[in-house]
Amino acid sequence: xxxxxxxxxxxxxxxxxxxxxxxxxxxxxxxxxxxxxxxxxxxxxxxxxxxxxxxxxxxxxxxxxxxxxxxxxxxxxxxxxxxxxxxxxxxxxxxxxxxxxxxxxxxxxxxxxxxxxxxxxxxxxxxx
Amino acid sequence: xxxxxxxxxxxxxxxxxxxxxxxxxxxxxxxxxxxxxxxxxxxxxxxxxxxxxxxxxxxxxxxxxxxxxxxxxxxxxxxxxxxxxxxxxxxxxxxxxxxxxxxxxxxxxxxxxxxxxxxxxxxxxxxxxxxxxxxxxxxxxxxxxxxxxxxxxxx
Numbered sequence: 001x002x003x004x005x006x007x008x009x010x011x012x013x014x015x016x017x018x019x020x021x022x023x024x025x026x027x028x029x030x031x032x033x034x035x036x037x038x039x040x041x042x043x044x045x046x047x048x049x050x051x052x053x054x055x056x057x058x059x060x061x062x063x064x065x066x067x068x069x070x071x072x073x074x075x076x077x078x079x080x081x082x083x084x085x086x087x088x089x090x091x092x093x094x095x096x097x098x099x100x101x102x103x104x105x106x107x108x109x110x111x112x113x114x115x116x117x118x119x120x121x122x123x124x125x126x127x128x
Numbered sequence: 129x130x131x132x133x134x135x136x137x138x139x140x141x142x143x144x145x146x147x148x149x150x151x152x153x154x155x156x157x158x159x160x161x162x163x164x165x166x167x168x169x170x171x172x173x174x175x176x177x178x179x180x181x182x183x184x185x186x187x188x189x190x191x192x193x194x195x196x197x198x199x200x201x202x203x204x205x206x207x208x209x210x211x212x213x214x215x216x217x218x219x220x221x222x223x224x225x226x227x228x229x230x231x232x233x234x235x236x237x238x239x240x241x242x243x244x245x246x247x248x249x250x251x252x253x254x255x256x257x258x259x260x261x262x263x264x265x266x267x268x269x270x271x272x273x274x275x276x277x278x279x280x281x282x283x
Contacts, residue, residue: 022259025266032270058269 006078006098007045013073014044014051017066032058052090071097080104133248134158134176138168138194139183139210144233148181151237157244165189165197172202178251179244182227184211184218192221199226204255206247210235 018026033039037054044051055063067090074094075081078101135157137148145161152159160175162168165186172180180198184191195207209222212233219230228247231240 021262022255025259025262028263028266032266036270036273057273058266 003102006101009077009101010045010070010074010094011041012077013070014041016073017069020069021066029058048094049091078104132156132158133178134160135179135181135244136168136171136177137161137181138163138165138186138191139181140164140185140187141183144183151241155241163187165191165194168194169197169201172198172205177202177205178248179206179208181208181210181240184209184222185213192218192225195222195227196225204251206244206251208240208243208247 015026018029021029030041033041033051033054037050037057039047039050039054052063052067055066059066067088071088071090071093074097078097080097080100133156135152137145137152137159139145139148139161140163142163145163149159149161157179160171160177162171165188168180168182171177180202182191182195182198186194191209191211195209198205198207203226206228207226208229208231209227210231210233211218222230228250229243231243
């Protein structure tokens with residue numbers, strides 16, 4: 001999992017949450033994000049705070065339902081276990097999930113290196 | 129790509145569960161089956177279903193009570209009650225508790241499928257209406273935001 005993959009997963013999660021309101025709603029939201037908030041879809045991962053503010057400007061208290069949906073989908077996509085309480089800071093949680101996902105990938109790489117090392121020891125007749 | 133319609137079958141009779149699965153899957157529906165009310169509540173918490181087929185007699189709770197609980201948590205889900213013990217009071221109660229349909233056992237596959245299709249069409253129309261309302265809301269909010277920005281600039 002690189003930064004690019006994380007960004008793609010986040011965009012997929014945003015698509016999913018917006019699409020839950022209907023395809024036309026999804027298009028309308030992206031249109032107004034660009035026109036009124038100067039925020040392109042592709043920029044969302046690098047401008048999470050702006051995205052959060054725009055969403056809250058439009059939906060006020062209702063934004064939390066979409067944000068929760070985004071986080072649920074994102075965590076599902078990344079295989080990261082994360083439970084947000086009733087009150088959460090979307091920007092902080094996204095940042096935490098990003099760290100968790102990148103850390104998970106790092107651990108996976110390290111464990112794969114161990115596996116490679118073990119195989120080499122065996123095939124090298126005890127030599128490393 | 130259009131998402132498949134998912135159906136939750138709740139019946140304690142394994143034979144009925146299997147038969148319904150076959151009939152529905154042949155029609156292209158995604159089917160999940162459970163044997164009692166608690167499993168149904170759990171499944172509906174974890175996944176989204178478009179339709180629930182509820183047997184009126186379940187081992188752990190009354191099908192009508194389950195209908196009532198699902199109505200509160202999944203108001204948009206199409207809920208069809210299936211019963212082998214028809215009575216007028218059961219039918220009236222089911223409708224009062226929000227059932228979208230009432231089917232008697234033994235049932236014909238064609239009749240059940242037709243009922244599901246009709247109810248799904250109604251669900252789709254209601255969703256479309258809801259979507260229009262959300263778009264209307266978004267447009268209104270954005271206009272308001274723009275007006276507020278203009279006012280701030282003038283000050």
